[in-house]
Amino acid sequence: MSNSNKTKPEKPSNKTQNKSAWLTFFYVGTEEVSFSEDARRILIINLFTIVGVFFTLPLGIISLFTGKTTLGWCLVFIAVLYAINHVFLRFSRNHSLSGSFVIYPLYALMIYLVYTGGMNGTGHVWIFCVPAVSLFLHGMKQGLIELAVFTIALIIVMFFTDNYFSEFGYHETLPSRILFSFMVVIFLSGIYEYSMSRFNDELKEKTGKLKLLAYIDSLTELLNRRGMLQRLEIKEQEVIHLLLADVDFFKRVNDQYGHDAGDYALMKIAEIIQTSLPEYGFAARWGGEEFLVALSEGDIQEANALAELIRKRIESYKFSYEGQVFNVTLSVGVASTTPSVILREAITLADNRLYRAKHSGRNQVCTD
Numbered sequence: 001m002s003n004s005n006k007t008k009p010e011k012p013s014n015k016t017q018n019k020s021a022w023l024t025f026f027y028v029g030t031e032e033v034s035f036s037e038d039a040r041r042i043l044i045i046n047l048f049t050i051v052g053v054f055f056t057l058p059l060g061i062i063s064l065f066t067g068k069t070t071l072g073w074c075l076v077f078i079a080v081l082y083a084i085n086h087v088f089l090r091f092s093r094n095h096s097l098s099g100s101f102v103i104y105p106l107y108a109l110m111i112y113l114v115y116t117g118g119m120n121g122t123g124h125v126w127i128f129c130v131p132a133v134s135l136f137l138h139g140m141k142q143g144l145i146e147l148a149v150f151t152i153a154l155i156i157v158m159f160f161t162d163n164y165f166s167e168f169g170y171h172e173t174l175p176s177r178i179l180f181s182f183m184v185v186i187f188l189s190g191i192y193e194y195s196m197s198r199f200n201d202e203l204k205e206k207t208g209k210l211k212l213l214a215y216i217d218s219l220t221e222l223l224n225r226r227g228m229l230q231r232l233e234i235k236e237q238e239v240i241h242l243l244l245a246d247v248d249f250f251k252r253v254n255d256q257y258g259h260d261a262g263d264y265a266l267m268k269i270a271e272i273i274q275t276s277l278p279e280y281g282f283a284a285r286w287g288g289e290e291f292l293v294a295l296s297e298g299d300i301q302e303a304n305a306l307a308e309l310i311r312k313r314i315e316s317y318k319f320s321y322e323g324q325v326f327n328v329t330l331s332v333g334v335a336s337t338t339p340s341v342i343l344r345e346a347i348t349l350a351d352n353r354l355y356r357a358k359h360s361g362r363n364q365v366c367t368d
């Protein structure tokens with residue numbers, strides 16, 4: 001293809017670039033934008049720190065200007081802490097510690113707000129964000145324990161201290177209403193967190209199974225072609241010896257003993273191949289009745305010897321399926337990658353040698 005025909009890689013649109021910049025900003029501290037539990041926590045930390053800075057800083061400044069000096073400095077301190085935390089997460093990627101920098105100052109600030117009343121006696125309205133953040137960041141078990149401790153602290157502050165409630169002329173039932181509604185929010189956040197983590201666990205398990213299905217052959221439990229290629233590509237820079245084996249006259253096995261007997265034979269052959277491999281060998285079902293073995297160490301003599309061993313073990317094995325006993329044989333082609341023979345070429349070479357083994361009478365190993 002001439003250079004002029006080559007298509008230039010498409011430049012991402014401004015919209016896509018903006019979206020990706022926002023995502024990177026909110027997922028900072030994680031390797032990739034994904035839906036893993038850790039990535040979700042990091043997203044929550046980043047969102048909370050950013051929202052925290054944008055809300056807390058103006059409120060702190062207003063408090064300072066309206067003479068509420070202690071409250072003002074507390075809020076400014078929290079805003080600065082959250083901003084530093086965002087930078088800390090960006091460089092350390094330690095979301096566990098970063099989560100603690102978010103949640104523990106938050107608990108302290110909330111207790112302080114409930115005790116003092118914050119701005120004009122509205123301090124208590126902020127406590128309802130605590131359960132969701134606590135459960136999100138620390139999970140069900142630790143989150144609930146911390147919320148229980150926080151609720152006890154809340155009860156002590158609201159019912160057993162000389163707090164602001166009396167100052168603002170609130171109805172006497174307000175503290176108990178706050179407490180009950182706070183517990184309802186804990187309950188609802190708990191249900192949400194529980195169902196989210198169950199959903200995540202199931203998703204993880206199903207994704208794991210799907211990945212396995214994508215790379216493993218379900219009949220023989222060996223790698224499938226995709227799984228083998230993936231493993232071979234990882235070892236592309238190394239010398240690899242390849243044994244491509246094909247069952248001889250397998251159509252006859254199916255025709256004579258039935259398709260199920262054929263399946264059984266494939267399973268047994270896979271088992272024999274697998275149990276013949278050295279530690280550094282791996283095998284795949286390459287196609288219908290074709291198997292590919294790869295050796296990432298050893299020399300070509302060892303590869304040839306292994307091919308011969310497998311061939312002999314199959315030849316002498318008595319396949320027995322539902323009272324029917326039969327024999328099968330294998331033809332094998334062996335080839336290796338070298339600095340001048342890349343993987344695809346070595347596979348083609350092994351295939352050509354397998355073809356030669358077939359045409360030289362089958363049940364044999366062809367190495368050149």
Ligand SMILES: Nc1nc2c(ncn2[C@@H]2O[C@H](COP(=O)(O)OP(=O)(O)OP(=O)(O)O)[C@@H](O)[C@H]2O)c(=O)[nH]1
Nearest residue numbers: 246247248249250251252254259260262263288289
């Ligand atoms: N039972 C069973 N048979 C399969 C499976 N996959 C492929 N086959 C059969 O394998 C047979 C392969 O036949 P051919 O390609 O003609 O080769 P062959 O009979 O083995 O003959 P040669 O390779 O020339 O020695 C076909 O009959 C396929 O139906 C499978 O998963 N199970």
